[in-house]
Amino acid sequence: MTLRADPEARGIKTLDKDLRRISLMEQALVFTSRPLVGSGVALAFLVLVGLVAAIFMGAAPGTLVVVAAAVIGGYMALNIGANDVANNMGPAVGSKAVTLVGALAIAAICETAGALLAGGDVVRTVSRGIIAPEAVAAPQHFIWAMMAALLAGAMWINLATWVGAPVSTTHSIVGGVMGAGIAAVGFSAVNWPTMGTIAASWVISPVLGGATAALFLAVINHRIIYRDDKIAAARVWVPILIGVMGGVFATYMALKGISRIVSFSLGQSLLIGLLVSVPLALLMRPVIRRQSEGLENRNKSLKTLFAIPLVFSAALLSFAHGANDVANAVGPLAAIVHAVQEGGAAEAVAIPLWVMIIGALGLSFGLVLFGPKLINIVGSEITRLNAMRAYCVALAAAVVVIVASWLGLPVSSTHIAIGGIFGVGFYREWYHERVLKESRDLSALPVEERTRRKVVRRAHLLTILAAWVVTVPAAATLSAGLFLLLVAVTGSA
Template identity: 35%
Template sequence: MDIILLIALALAGFYMAWNIGANDLSNAMGTSVGSKALTLKQVIVLAAIFELAGALLFGGNVTGTIAKGIVPLDTIAAINPTIVAVGMLAAILAAAFWITCATFYKLPVSTTHSLVGAVAGFGIISIFYGYIGTSDIQWFELVKIAGSWIVSPVLGASVAYLAFFVVRKLFLKKAEEVAGVEKKFVWLQIATACLMAFAHGSNDVSNAIGPLYAVYSIYGYDGFGPFGLTTALLLLGGVGIVIGLATWGYKVIDTVGTKITELTPTRGFSAEFATASVVLANSFIGLPVSTTHTLIGSVIGVGLAGGISSVNLSVIKNIVKTWFITVPIAALTSMIIFVPLAWFFM
């Protein structure tokens, strides 16, 4: 039965990675398509290269936080490791189902929000079953992560606003032909698109493979074939994310690239530079932040630089609504899924 559970976890992890690519990476790369600096096919190729690079080089830093930084999985595993495996399977499925629903409606949501909420849901039902006490959950870690969700879009908006202000002052206002400046910034935006994919891989691949890492390490797996455990799972997550972008990413790309504000290469560059900077800084310290929140904040920032009227407030309102309901929906769904899974596998 354990081997069936571990295989189910791997498949669920790949499904989660596919969702991350379809929603999260798509909104991260949507500015490049929206400004027409890159085509969708070109974005997919660049993402395949730099997403995997970011995942393999820095993805392990955040994986530990997602894996064991919220719920004391080792304590639960001491009772029965199957409980942890079932709980992580429920969490992955809950988060992935919500992201699939959001992507269908072209809404960019936070995969980090979704997964952290779902893991917290497992923690809450573990308290209900008596596996752990209320004080065993790392509430401070949750508060710290939640704080980053508020700070990251504000930072993204601030850095993007400042970046575009500098670009406009130094280049656009002094240019005899604005179109010529925008054309030159296409190359800079291609560079920041690569940086965005790298930053995304460094932080958000953990949302797919963090729970898997927790379970496989508890069961004593140290690797698969020629790869160590972390490398093998990071590859699984990275490949799944790129496939998600290639197959279903166009839905969210349309929202981020065209619906919030008009994007030009200079604006797209400013938004991507701001987002990548904020995400990479948090990846370096091992803090999972929402690429979605940071990017949307950055796009709003460059939009506000052109005046409030240049930002589509109704689209932003719908996006923010989904942000507020993501954590409770993911947590509740995780608890609901856990009950039949526990009955079946335990």
């Protein structure tokens, strides 16, 4: 006798197949639409920026120009948040001291606070000495030059973020202004000695950052990691290192981060750092002793002792970054607003509060929407970071900025941080091969496998170095082309 299949069972089986298809379609839709969410939110932000600019300018002459410049400034701020902030939070995320979501939240709050509370209130409108102020005398040409520089810098940073290369936003703006200035009045308008010092920073910044971070890692290796009793050594040295970190960041904040609220000299800043460092080290001794109780005598246990200081340092670096680099996004915008309202360029102009808010929110939106890619590259794909190595990178970044400010050396915070990451990576290669005498003979392996097994990923090194070298000329070329296009379209030659 032939058994007939139950119609109800066939129906349920068909329903299950349809539900699985629908589920797969939903997953594919979410996967393909996810990138569009960030772009959609960014577009909504730029529309809001344009509306805010229109409200504040009202029916004044040149309102449309300011609205366009504000949208471009917001676009620049988004790109700075996506690219530059990764240098501060990447090591903390890569070392697993904080999750990606936690890092985004901390950085967004600190970047915004730094920009609004301590952001620079004065900006050299003519690229801070890159172009002579008298060179761009025509107000309309000055406006188009600033707009071209802002758009070129933003487009270049956007491209660098897309390819996964952390670049200097300051150098992008400098290149943009230089290119527009050359297109407007010729090569004679450029302050070439200043450009020479900027070019020197391509070497000075990463070398100082890498050497300083490697030095800190050498101290930690010698005094803590390669000691027989790691926990006992950590109880002595970790409070000292935390005190040094606190003192360095207190000095950094006094010197660079809160200049809008109150200004300190270098000597006063160093004294503030000392007054913070010693009490903090003494205060942390019982805390570290309690944290270290019951920990096993191995390196994994040491990571827990460095986690909180690392997160704290990343937050402070984000605050300082918001205070200092927000001007890269809103400085040219403020110059355009001033030129439209006053009828020409000036040596220095105040940044209006609404312009500063655009820059602060743009940094945060750019970080949250597009920052994870660069954070992952900086934190985990250049070299493997743990809490101790990441601590060395963060501390090195602050120390080098302070020393460079004191000596008057042109440095880039981006180059210092990335140089610090490469520094700890190359130091580890050297230490394991030369000091510990570990056998790492990879000659029998294929080239691709030998490269993969290196502590530092060489592919990222070449990509980042190329992006650094190309930043100023690429932004300058793009800006010059945009300036000539604006002049041709508007007929203001």
